[in-house]
Amino acid sequence: xxxxxxxxxxxxxxxxxxxxxxxxxxxxxxxxxxxxxxxxxxxxxxxxxxxxxxxxxxxxxxxxxxxxxxxxxxxxxxxxxxxxxxxxxxxxxxxxxxxxxxxxxxxxxxxxxxxxxxx
Amino acid sequence: xxxxxxxxxxxxxxxxxxxxxxxxxxxxxxxxxxxxxxxxxxxxxxxxxxxxxxxxxxxxxxxxxxxxxxxxxxxxxxxxxxxxxxxxxxxxxxxxxxxxxxxxxxxxxxxxxxxxxxxxxxxxxxxxxxxxxxxxxxxxxxxxxxxxxxxxxxxxxxxxxxxxxxxxxxxxxxxxxxxxxxxxxxxxxxxxxxxxxxxxxxxxxxxxxxxxxxxxxxxxxxxxxxxxxxxxxxxxxxxxxxxxxxxxxxxxxxxxxxxxxxxxxxxxxxxxxxxxxxxxxxxxxxxxxxxxxxxxxxxxxxxxxxxxxxxxxxxxxxxxxxxxxxxxxxxxxxxxxxxxxxxxxxxxxxxxxxxxxxxxxxxxxxxxxxxxxxxxxxxxxxxxxxxxxxxxxxxxxxxxxxxxxxxxxxxxxxxxxxxxxxxxxxxxxxxxxxxxxxxxxxxxxxxxxxxxxxxxxxxxxxxxxxxxxxxxxxxxxxxxxxxxxxxxxxxxxxxxxxxxxxxxxxxxxxxxxxxxxxxxxxxxxxxxxxxxxxxxxxxxxxxxxxxxxxxxxxxxxxxxxxxxxxxxxxxxxxxxxxxxxxxxxxxxxxxxxxxxxxxxxxxxxxxxxxxxxxxxxxxxxxxxxxxxxxxxxxxxxxxxxxxxxxxxxxxxxxxxxxxxxxxxxxx
Ligand SMILES: Nc1ncnc2c1ncn2[C@@H]1O[C@H](COP(=O)(O)OP(=O)(O)OP(=O)(O)O)[C@@H](O)[C@H]1O
Ligand SMILES: [Mg+2]
Numbered sequence: 001x002x003x004x005x006x007x008x009x010x011x012x013x014x015x016x017x018x019x020x021x022x023x024x025x026x027x028x029x030x031x032x033x034x035x036x037x038x039x040x041x042x043x044x045x046x047x048x049x050x051x052x053x054x055x056x057x058x059x060x061x062x063x064x065x066x067x068x069x070x071x072x073x074x075x076x077x078x079x080x081x082x083x084x085x086x087x088x089x090x091x092x093x094x095x096x097x098x099x100x101x102x103x104x105x106x107x108x109x110x111x112x113x114x115x116x117x118x119x
Numbered sequence: 120x121x122x123x124x125x126x127x128x129x130x131x132x133x134x135x136x137x138x139x140x141x142x143x144x145x146x147x148x149x150x151x152x153x154x155x156x157x158x159x160x161x162x163x164x165x166x167x168x169x170x171x172x173x174x175x176x177x178x179x180x181x182x183x184x185x186x187x188x189x190x191x192x193x194x195x196x197x198x199x200x201x202x203x204x205x206x207x208x209x210x211x212x213x214x215x216x217x218x219x220x221x222x223x224x225x226x227x228x229x230x231x232x233x234x235x236x237x238x239x240x241x242x243x244x245x246x247x248x249x250x251x252x253x254x255x256x257x258x259x260x261x262x263x264x265x266x267x268x269x270x271x272x273x274x275x276x277x278x279x280x281x282x283x284x285x286x287x288x289x290x291x292x293x294x295x296x297x298x299x300x301x302x303x304x305x306x307x308x309x310x311x312x313x314x315x316x317x318x319x320x321x322x323x324x325x326x327x328x329x330x331x332x333x334x335x336x337x338x339x340x341x342x343x344x345x346x347x348x349x350x351x352x353x354x355x356x357x358x359x360x361x362x363x364x365x366x367x368x369x370x371x372x373x374x375x376x377x378x379x380x381x382x383x384x385x386x387x388x389x390x391x392x393x394x395x396x397x398x399x400x401x402x403x404x405x406x407x408x409x410x411x412x413x414x415x416x417x418x419x420x421x422x423x424x425x426x427x428x429x430x431x432x433x434x435x436x437x438x439x440x441x442x443x444x445x446x447x448x449x450x451x452x453x454x455x456x457x458x459x460x461x462x463x464x465x466x467x468x469x470x471x472x473x474x475x476x477x478x479x480x481x482x483x484x485x486x487x488x489x490x491x492x493x494x495x496x497x498x499x500x501x502x503x504x505x506x507x508x509x510x511x512x513x514x515x516x517x518x519x520x521x522x523x524x525x526x527x528x529x530x531x532x533x534x535x536x537x538x539x540x541x542x543x544x545x546x547x548x549x550x551x552x553x554x555x556x557x558x559x560x561x562x563x564x565x566x567x568x569x570x571x572x573x574x575x576x577x578x579x580x581x582x583x584x585x586x587x588x589x590x591x592x593x594x595x596x597x598x599x600x601x602x603x604x605x606x607x608x609x610x611x612x613x614x615x616x617x618x619x620x621x622x623x624x625x626x627x628x629x630x631x632x633x634x635x636x637x638x639x640x641x642x643x644x645x646x647x648x649x650x651x652x653x654x655x656x657x658x659x660x661x662x663x664x665x666x667x668x669x670x671x672x673x674x675x676x677x678x679x680x681x682x683x684x685x686x687x688x689x690x691x692x693x694x695x696x697x698x699x700x701x702x703x704x705x706x707x708x709x710x711x712x713x714x715x716x717x718x719x720x721x722x723x724x725x726x727x728x729x730x731x732x733x734x735x736x737x738x739x740x741x742x743x744x745x746x747x748x749x750x751x752x753x754x755x756x757x758x759x760x761x762x763x764x765x766x767x768x769x770x771x772x773x774x775x776x777x778x779x780x781x782x783x784x785x786x
Contacts, residue, residue: 026407026414027411027414028414032411032415036418036421038418039418039419039422042422043424043425045425073419073516076515077426077516080509080516114533115529119520119521119525
C-alpha cells in the first residue's frame, strides 16, 4: 500500500479562491471552506477528471488529517466510494483543491453572491 | 387721534438713498402697490423701526441683526447705515421722529452691529424733546403692546385663532394687547391705586386703635395681621411676576421649538435610523452565525447524491449475487427431488412410473448442470460481503441536505443587507441636512427646557394659589377685628379713622366692580361690532354673526344657532379683520392702520367687501398690496374719493426699489 498523507493542504491557487469565499463571512474558517469544496467536487464528479486539474502540493492552509477528519467520516466515505484508492487522504486533498479551483472559475465568471447555488 | 403725515426711508432694505411717501391729506386710504419682493413688508418694518426700534423677520420673530437692513447696493458703494423719518400728527401736535443707524466714529468698514450706533430724535414742532419726554410721548401715542392692531401683517392674521385656544401663550399675549387697546388697564390701575390707599387707611385705623386703652389689644392685633397680609401680598405679587416671566420664557421656548422642529425631526429620524441599522446589523450577525454553524456540516449533505447513486449501484451488484445464490438453492432442491425419482423410478410430482430412457436423460442433466444454476464462487462470496459492508458504511454516512435551509438564510441576509444599505443612504441624507444646521444640541435640549418651564410654571401657580388662600383667610381675620373695633369706636379719633377707611373701601369696591363691568360691556361691544363688520363683509348668508369668548376669541355663529367649530383659512382672516375693526371702534386710542397683504386668502367678493369697509376701520388706512391682490380699477371705483394716494414700488434692481407716486392718483 502506497504511503498516504498525514497533512493535507491547499495549493496557492485554491487558497486564493478560499480567501475570496471567506469574504462572504458564511464559513467559520478555511477548514470548513475546504470541506465544502471537497463536497462540491464530489457532487460534480470532479474525481472523474481529476487529472485535468494538475494539482500540486499544498502550500496555503494545511491540516493534519487527524484534525481534518477526526471521526474518519471522510476516510470512510472515500474508501466506500473509491474502493480501489490506496491513498484516501491524498484523494481528499486532490478533490478539495479541484473543488476550489472549479469554484474559482465560476466566481470569476459570474461573481459570488452566495453558496447555496453550489450545493 | 394719531395720523402719519409722511415716511422717509434712507437705505432701508431695498429703498436705496432717500425716498419719501407723503400721506398728508384728509382722512382716507392710501394704496401702495408692490409685487413680491419689492418691499411691502420692509415698509411696514420701517414704521415699526421708527416707532419701536424693532424690525420683524418673517413669522414675527424680532430680527436682531440690524446691519443687514442697510441697503446692499449703497453698502457696496461705501455708504453704511440707514435712517427712517416719520412725521406724525397727534391731536393737532406735529411730531417728527427720526431714528438712524450709523457707523460709529473710527470704524471704516462696519463688520457687525457692534460697529453701528442708533440715534433717536423726536421733534415737537421745531424743538427736539428730551429723551425721557420722547419715550413718554411715543409710549402714549403708540404703545408697542397694541401696535399689532395698527401695523399688521396679513400673513399673521391666522394667529388670532389662538384666542380660541385656552392654554396658549400667543393667545395670552394677544388677549393682553386687546385689553390694553381697549383701555382696561386704566381701570385696573384705578383699582390698584385705591387699594393701596385703602391699605394706608387701614393702617391708620389700627394705629388709632392702639392709642386708646379700650381697643389697644385689637389695634395691635390688627396691625400684626395687616403686616402679615402685606407680606403675603408682596409674596403673591412677586410670584405673579415670576409667573409672567416664566410665561414669557415659555413663549420663547415655544417659538424656539417651532423654529427647531425640523431639526428635531431630523435628529429623531437619525436616531431611529441608527437604531434600526444597529438592530438589522445584529440580525444579520445572528444569521451569519447560524449560517456558519450550518456550513460546518452542509458539505455532508452535498455528498448525498453521490452516496445514493453508489448505493443504487451497490444494491444492483448485491442483488445480482444474491439472485444467483437463491437460484442455486432452488435448483439444488429440484435436483434432490429428481434424484429421489430416479431412485424410486416414479415421478415425485405425478407418481407415474418413469421409463428408463427418461431416467437416463435426467441423470444426464443432473450430472452436467447449466452454469446458471451454479453456486457462488469463493471470490463472489467475498465480494458480496465487501459490497454489503460498503453499503452499510455508506448508509451511516448519509446526511441530510441543508441547501434549502442555507438558501433561506442567504435570502434573509441579502434582504437585511439591502435594508441596511437603504437605511444608511437615508441616514447619510439626514446627516447632510443636519450639517447645515447650526445648533443641533439646542434643538434637542429645547424640549427638555420646555418641560422644565412647564414644571416651574405649575410650581409657581401652586404657590400663588396657596398665598391667595392665606390672603383670603387673613383678610377675613382683619374684617373680624375691624368689626369688633367698630363696635367700640365711639366718636373720637378712632371713629374718624373708621369713617375714612370705610369711605375708601367703597371707592375701591366701585373700581373693582367697574373693572368687571367694563370688561363685560367691552366684550359685548366688541362682539356686537365684530359681528356687524363680519356680517357686512362675509359672503356666507348662513353665517349670522360672531360670538365672543373669555379671551376675546370669536366663533362664527350659524343662523341655526349652531357654533361653527371648524372654519376655513379665508374665514379665519375675515374673523380676524372683523375683530381688529371692532377693537379700533372701541379703543380710546385712535390711529392709522397699515395693512401688509391682507387679502392673500380671500376670494374676489370678500376682497371687494373688505375694500369697501376699509374707510370705516380707521380714518387713515395704508394698504400694502401686490398688483392683482385687489383689482386696481375696482378698488378705485369702490373707494372713490376715500382713496387719497397711490404709490407703486418700482424695481430698479433686485436690491433697489423706488417708490413712485402714481400719476393722477391723488384725489
Ligand atoms: N439690505 C437690503 N438691501 C437691498 N435689498 C434688500 C435688503 N434687505 C432685503 N432686501 C430685498 O428687499 C426685498 C424685501 O422684501 P419684502 O419682504 O419687503 O417684499 P414684499 O413686497 O413684502 O414681498 P412679498 O409680496 O413677497 O411679501 C427682498 O427682495 C430682499 O431681498
Ligand atoms: Mg411681504
